[in-house]
Amino acid sequence: MPAKEYGVFLPIGNGGWMVSTTAPHPAATYAYNRQVALDAEAAGLDFIMTMAKWKGFGGTTDHWGETLESMTMMSALAECTERVKIWATMHANMHHPAVAAKMYTTLQQISGGRAGMNIVNGSYADEFSQMGLWQDMPKEDRYRMTAEWCEAVTRLWTEDRVTMESDFFTLVDAESRPHPDPRPTIINAGASTLGMEFQARYADGAFLGADSFEEMVEKSAYVHRRAGELGRECRTYSMMTVVLADTDDAARAKVAEYGRGVDREALLNMSLAWGVPLDRARAWAEGATGEEAFQVQYVAGSPATVTESILRLVEDADLDGLMLIFPDYHADLPEFGRRVLPELRAADLARTAPTADPHPIPTTSEESPAHV
Numbered sequence: 001m002p003a004k005e006y007g008v009f010l011p012i013g014n015g016g017w018m019v020s021t022t023a024p025h026p027a028a029t030y031a032y033n034r035q036v037a038l039d040a041e042a043a044g045l046d047f048i049m050t051m052a053k054w055k056g057f058g059g060t061t062d063h064w065g066e067t068l069e070s071m072t073m074m075s076a077l078a079e080c081t082e083r084v085k086i087w088a089t090m091h092a093n094m095h096h097p098a099v100a101a102k103m104y105t106t107l108q109q110i111s112g113g114r115a116g117m118n119i120v121n122g123s124y125a126d127e128f129s130q131m132g133l134w135q136d137m138p139k140e141d142r143y144r145m146t147a148e149w150c151e152a153v154t155r156l157w158t159e160d161r162v163t164m165e166s167d168f169f170t171l172v173d174a175e176s177r178p179h180p181d182p183r184p185t186i187i188n189a190g191a192s193t194l195g196m197e198f199q200a201r202y203a204d205g206a207f208l209g210a211d212s213f214e215e216m217v218e219k220s221a222y223v224h225r226r227a228g229e230l231g232r233e234c235r236t237y238s239m240m241t242v243v244l245a246d247t248d249d250a251a252r253a254k255v256a257e258y259g260r261g262v263d264r265e266a267l268l269n270m271s272l273a274w275g276v277p278l279d280r281a282r283a284w285a286e287g288a289t290g291e292e293a294f295q296v297q298y299v300a301g302s303p304a305t306v307t308e309s310i311l312r313l314v315e316d317a318d319l320d321g322l323m324l325i326f327p328d329y330h331a332d333l334p335e336f337g338r339r340v341l342p343e344l345r346a347a348d349l350a351r352t353a354p355t356a357d358p359h360p361i362p363t364t365s366e367e368s369p370a371h372v
């Protein structure tokens, strides 16, 4: 089996993934993200990825009130890195496939073959109604639109002239040369059954969302199996925030401190944006504990604890990789590169060796649904 991949989710929105007044607050600037990309490459990580986000969530933290644009930033980061894969996000509902095809071909040239396309289907109304672009449609139709979009893009990447009349897109003898070589990696982060079907059919990599470890195990197995049935391969990934300190106690103290300032107003707005009804969203936000300041599953501990937890998740859920988030990227990522990543690589080597021992089950891991 191929090696596990580890990457970093760049903080393209202010605050990164911590929704708290007492957590570090990464700036949504090119300078901040550029340094993270350089640190990721120096640490030996495999990929960097950015989301595409068009509206923030307010609150005291003004969470994601400031965001940069994914393609533009990743193009520049492709130029200033040499090795990490460059995964940029595009909305199928915003960009015509002919525009997207050429943008990723360009990114593929700039990056020397490291480009990846995270394709998302634009399901959050507020982001698009502010532009007059919101189309209210059932999830089935949204994924059908994204599938047609993906087919159009991949045809434009490989055929000199494309004519296609589908429900959502029209191409008339359309040209898009040069063709990218190799074809950019296709990524998708859908969490639903429809999302996983899309991943199995079209994506090379799937970011899975799950409410529990058991669900993650099932979803990873499902996507691997379903892609196999379709004669394809689709690698599976999850994401995790890492709170690293010299000792478990020190890491737990950081978690408590980050949680102390949980921004309930931003959480309420975020929950509403994800489509949760007002009464439920309000009840959840008002009752939010420090845990909710972390938008995604996190692990807190010493390098040994963090290593064990990551290995448990990645190996037991049979994931092909993990995307990492850090509260304070500039301080935490280099530390992770020195004290955790070498252990993960060593475990991967041992795992693929014929006599590898099973890894011990760790105790520290939190699972929660991931929305971006």
Ligand SMILES: Cc1cc2nc3c(=O)[nH]c(=O)nc-3n(C[C@H](O)[C@H](O)[C@H](O)COP(=O)(O)O)c2cc1C
Pocket: 050, 051, 052, 053, 089, 119, 120, 121, 122, 123, 124, 189, 190, 191, 192, 193, 194, 195, 196, 207, 208, 209, 239, 370, 371, 372
């Ligand atoms: C790692 C990751 C990255 C994502 N990036 C974006 C993004 O940049 N923009 C966006 O609108 N949605 C993004 N999403 C949301 C997903 O595209 C998707 O809408 C969500 O997981 C719900 O899946 P579903 O539509 O299958 O229910 C991301 C999700 C994950 C887990």
